[in-house]
Amino acid sequence: MPTTLLEQSSLFLQQFVNGMTLGSIYALIAVGYTMVYGVIQLINFAHGEIYMLGAFLSFSLVSGFFGVGLPFVLAVTIAVLVCALAGVLLDLVAYRPLRRSPRLAALITAIGMSIFLQNLALLIWGGQIRSFPRAVIPVFLFAPALQFGEVVVSWLQVVILLTAVILMVVLQLIVHYTRLGRAMRAIAQDQTAAALMGVNVDRVVSYTFALGSGLGGVAGILVGLYYNAVYPTMGYLAGIKAFAAAVLGGIGSIPGAILGGGILGLAEVFGAGYISSSYGDGIAYAIMILVILVKPAGLFGRPSSNKLYRG
Amino acid sequence: MPLLKLNDIHCYYGNIHALKGVSFEIYHGEIRTLIGANGAGKSTVLMAISAILKPRQGEILYDGMPVAGRAPDELVQAGLCQVPEGRRIFPDMTVGENLEMGAYCRSGRAAIKANLEMVYDLFPVLSKRRRQAGGSLSGGEQQMLALGRALMSQPELLLLDEPSLGLAPLMVEKIFSLIERIAGEGITILLVEQNAQAALRLADYGYVMESGKIILEAPARKLLQDERVKEAYLGE
Ligand SMILES: Nc1ncnc2c1ncn2[C@@H]1O[C@H](COP(=O)(O)OP(=O)(O)OP(=O)(O)O)[C@@H](O)[C@H]1O
Numbered sequence: 001m002p003t004t005l006l007e008q009s010s011l012f013l014q015q016f017v018n019g020m021t022l023g024s025i026y027a028l029i030a031v032g033y034t035m036v037y038g039v040i041q042l043i044n045f046a047h048g049e050i051y052m053l054g055a056f057l058s059f060s061l062v063s064g065f066f067g068v069g070l071p072f073v074l075a076v077t078i079a080v081l082v083c084a085l086a087g088v089l090l091d092l093v094a095y096r097p098l099r100r101s102p103r104l105a106a107l108i109t110a111i112g113m114s115i116f117l118q119n120l121a122l123l124i125w126g127g128q129i130r131s132f133p134r135a136v137i138p139v140f141l142f143a144p145a146l147q148f149g150e151v152v153v154s155w156l157q158v159v160i161l162l163t164a165v166i167l168m169v170v171l172q173l174i175v176h177y178t179r180l181g182r183a184m185r186a187i188a189q190d191q192t193a194a195a196l197m198g199v200n201v202d203r204v205v206s207y208t209f210a211l212g213s214g215l216g217g218v219a220g221i222l223v224g225l226y227y228n229a230v231y232p233t234m235g236y237l238a239g240i241k242a243f244a245a246a247v248l249g250g251i252g253s254i255p256g257a258i259l260g261g262g263i264l265g266l267a268e269v270f271g272a273g274y275i276s277s278s279y280g281d282g283i284a285y286a287i288m289i290l291v292i293l294v295k296p297a298g299l300f301g302r303p304s305s306n307k308l309y310r311g
Numbered sequence: 312m313p314l315l316k317l318n319d320i321h322c323y324y325g326n327i328h329a330l331k332g333v334s335f336e337i338y339h340g341e342i343r344t345l346i347g348a349n350g351a352g353k354s355t356v357l358m359a360i361s362a363i364l365k366p367r368q369g370e371i372l373y374d375g376m377p378v379a380g381r382a383p384d385e386l387v388q389a390g391l392c393q394v395p396e397g398r399r400i401f402p403d404m405t406v407g408e409n410l411e412m413g414a415y416c417r418s419g420r421a422a423i424k425a426n427l428e429m430v431y432d433l434f435p436v437l438s439k440r441r442r443q444a445g446g447s448l449s450g451g452e453q454q455m456l457a458l459g460r461a462l463m464s465q466p467e468l469l470l471l472d473e474p475s476l477g478l479a480p481l482m483v484e485k486i487f488s489l490i491e492r493i494a495g496e497g498i499t500i501l502l503v504e505q506n507a508q509a510a511l512r513l514a515d516y517g518y519v520m521e522s523g524k525i526i527l528e529a530p531a532r533k534l535l536q537d538e539r540v541k542e543a544y545l546g547e
């Protein structure tokens with residue numbers, strides 16, 4: 001255990017940086033849950049698998065798993081676009097036919113799609129943990145960007161934080177200042193009224209899946225690089241945690257998901273650091289259960305938009 | 312040719328037979344009203360016209376073309392707009408954003424802007440509150456917002472579902488005079504109301520609905536004098 005004040009504070013600072021890094025990844029995933037829930041009141045449990053897909057695709061494209069190795073930036077771009085497309089397809093194939101069915105049907109389908117996609121990944125990539133070959137990743141990512149005393153912030157952490165911040169800002173701009181964003185908010189508030197105003201609800205839902213899944217894909221790529229481990233079930237735990245973040249923030253609220261992601265990342269890292277490393281994962285569940293018990297609408301959620309957790 | 316024509320429409324909610332063969336029509340420039348008690352099926356008629364509900368039987372023609380197979384947004388684009396029961400404005404959007412949603416299907420910034428000024432002229436209170444959340448308006452103001460939002464789509468046919476619902480008598484009068492002004496602009500109006508008195512005074516022609524059927528129809532002046540209507544709907 002660190003003893004001096006200096007050691008203690010640098011440990012704290014290091015964990016704060018690590019927690020924020022993890023938190024921004026959770027935030028990126030969590031907005032996908034929350035956006036989809038906002039427009040069609042569905043918890044897309046297969047969202048974690050889209051994130052896994054992002055990691056696998058980028059890994060495969062840079063490492064030449066599919067035969068040709070692409071430059072890093074190109075590979076990452078393609079991976080994100082394919083994730084966006086996969087999200088749209090997921091909705092088209094699995095959820096849209098159930099739009100008028102009881103909500104439980106879609107929820108069970110979502111769980112089914114999650115299992116299906118995990119197994120599909122297992123079939124394509126096998127069960128072993130894959131890692132990005134160092135040679136194909138820009139080397140600077142692993143160099144320290146900032147260093148004071150014991151505290152090191154790697155370029156990768158800077159990239160993760162910056163990417164998350166930029167994407168969240170762009171997302172907020174889209175949601176608040178574009179025609180698509182206005183339609184998304186209209187559907188979230190009253191789907192029938194939106195349709196009566198001429199919003200093509202199906203199309204807007206597709207775009208919502210594309211945006212959310214694209215962001216999930218980005219998160220998958222960043223995590224794949226950060227932990228340097230890509231495997232078929234990686235989306236499960238990350239998905240649950242990001243879902244907890246979305247619930248914490250108030251499902252349906254994008255700022256809520258961002259804040260929830262940050263809090264969850266910090267709580268996990270600090271919990272692991274100060275209580276026990278084996279508690280890291282449990283903290284997400286504890287937070288989620290606590291929120292559902294104490295404040296089901298979450299930090300930013302409106303009680304009325306939280307039908308799933310009422311009574 | 313009627314602007315809108317319903318021919319033997321049957322609608323169901325699960326096993327509930329909500330519309331049992333509804334037929335009527337409305338011509339360009341008219342105000343027609345559909346009156347009836349709670350649960351008669353009035354809102355169901357409007358939702359079927361807007362293609363939110365699919366009739367199991369019968370045909371709806373808008374401007375001579377079948378509504379079946381078209382999506383709600385295509386109908387809005389074709390000039391058919393509904394102000395649904397309970398106003399259903401977007402509560403978390405500002406008044407301005409709500410109005411912009413009305414113009415969702417349109418293009419041409421300048422024309423939309425001109426339309427917006429027209430709406431603000433018609434409803435000065437909306438102009439005063441343009442940055443306020445829709446949900447923070449009073450019931451009457453929300454009804455005006457719902458009307459204004461619909462006008463932003465430049466409708467040819469406006470379907471109004473109980474615009475007087477839950478409003479104080481003075482506000483009801485105000486809303487009805489606004490509807491009259493809107494009709495004066497040449498917009499055809501199908502007005503669903505429980506306030507039969509006010510609706511029949513405004514309308515050219517009226518239909519009385521009961522348990523999913525139209526049981527009576529006549530020019531509005533005649534319905535106002537009809538003994539059955541007087542007894543059942545005018546409280547006389
Ligand atoms: N979503 C629904 N599910 C099941 N039944 C419904 C639904 N909506 C309406 N109904 C039923 O269909 C019938 C017609 O309802 P509708 O809302 O069209 O009546 P209305 O004339 O508009 O009544 P009100 O004046 O109260 O608005 C009623 O018996 C109602 O209970």
Ligand SMILES: [Mg+2]
Nearest residue numbers: 353354355396
């Ligand atoms: Mg009704």
